[in-house]
Amino acid sequence: MTSIALSAGTSEAALDALVHAVTTNQFALPDDGRVLFLRARDGHWWGGHSRARWVCQQSFKPFADALERSGLNVAEPEQDARFPLVLILPPRQRDEARALYARAARHLAVGGTVAAAVANNEGARTGEGDFRQLFGSAQVLSKHHCRVFWSTPDADAIDAGLLAQWQALDRPRPVGDGRFVSRPGLFAWNRIDAASALLAAHLPGTIRGRVADLGAGYGYLAVELLQRCAEITAIDLYEAEARALEPARINLESALAELGREVPFALHWHDVSRGLPERYDAIVSNPPFHQGRADQPELGLAFIEAAARALEPHGRFFMVANRHLPYEATLAARFSRVQTLTIQDGFKVFEASGTQA
Structure with missing residues (x-):
């Protein structure tokens, strides 16, 4: 069977917190509108910003269907695609979350920003620590009993060895x-x-x-x-x-x-x-x-x-x-x-x- 709790991978509160960070300009949406949203969710106000050029990745079918019903582009990013902003709603399982952080790093453009949100009772402190370990630093916002953390890492800030190690965590x-x-x-x-x-x-x-x-x-x-x-x-x-x-x-x-x-x-x-x-x-x-x-x-x-x-x-x-x-x-x-x-x-x-x- 599939546990919906695990497959969903995040709470509504984490999405609310991430939306708050976006709509209060804690970090900028890119001028060209290109955003990769890993484990994307929909149904929330994004401050009137167009999402026409967003790529929304979601592997859980009910959530993917909801995104498509809202007219969003649900797809896996092309292997060599790079985005100036990558948003993440990490799952609770640590190896799975680390693999997702690595995936975000792989698709992050030079000079781009990566941001994630995790509920406090779903491992926010651990998630922030892993995020810092891969991306080198993080700014943090607490909202809705969640943590939002983001970084604009230098090109040499991401540990290549750790990146390869975490990418492998998602392999069967x-x-x-x-x-x-x-x-x-x-x-x-x-x-x-x-x-x-x-x-x-x-x-x-x-x-x-x-x-x-x-x-x-x-x-x-x-x-x-x-x-x-x-x-x-x-x-x-x-x-x-x-x-x-x-x-x-x-x-x-x-x-x-x-x-x-x-x-x-x-x-x-x-x-x-x-x-x-x-x-x-x-x-x-x-x-x-x-x-x-x-x-x-x-x-x-x-x-x-x-x-x-x-x-x-x-x-x-x-x-x-x-x-x-x-x-x-x-x-x-x-x-x-x-x-x-x-x-x-x-x-x-x-x-x-x-x-x-």
Whole structure:
């Protein structure tokens, strides 16, 4: 699954603080209007400044969609592109944030300014320290229980060795016992999630045909399906965090090579809550259930609805959830047969079939 809290990577307050720094002229917007905004967010007043030439990078699909609905250019910057201003909303995970600082340095024009904002309770002090370590110095503004820090570094102020080291932090790497690769900042990025492992242990070998994994993360459940179910003919992985797709591809290719099988698979950068474009014989999911620090069970409910609409009439849905989440009523409303396969270690696993309107 994807933890929306981790994928979102920042609080609304950090964005508010960054906007405040821009609109109060703590640092200047460039005359040519060219800005790179890493982990960009929208929905806030920017003082009437045109954003026509901004490049907004956002790997989390719901946020990327919101930016596009506002008419902004959502894209990955070209490798050799340089910008006079780079804005950053760093994520909480430290290796991921350091890699993002390195990315900002790579795209910063000579004489340009780089600025970041982090909420105090999301690691602002640590983030500022890392920022200073890479860029050499920082000016700081405190606002909305956040810190905004920025620098206009000299060309020789950025440590080239540290820059290369931090750039490498975002590359897919082996985790756990080496069966999988992952990257920092993904949900349960450096381990096998206990809930997903419990779901995998209760997946029957009779699953067959076209299968989907909703909120697939780095591909753990998809690999388990392929290893357990010999009659799967195709598998689709749906994931809202684009950074998970490369590790998932590597993990599926490795698993299929080890199994000596050729099973078509597809990776979809997709917001599951908006529905699925295909129909399936079986669907599995460990859905997200929180944004920030608060439970939002409606996210899991949206996954149940999407699965029910995308299943073939004979299809089966398997999901795991934290024990306290109220999913039973929606499962009963959308499926004629719902079975609790297990309740243990704070989790519950369901099998549902017989979709109902």
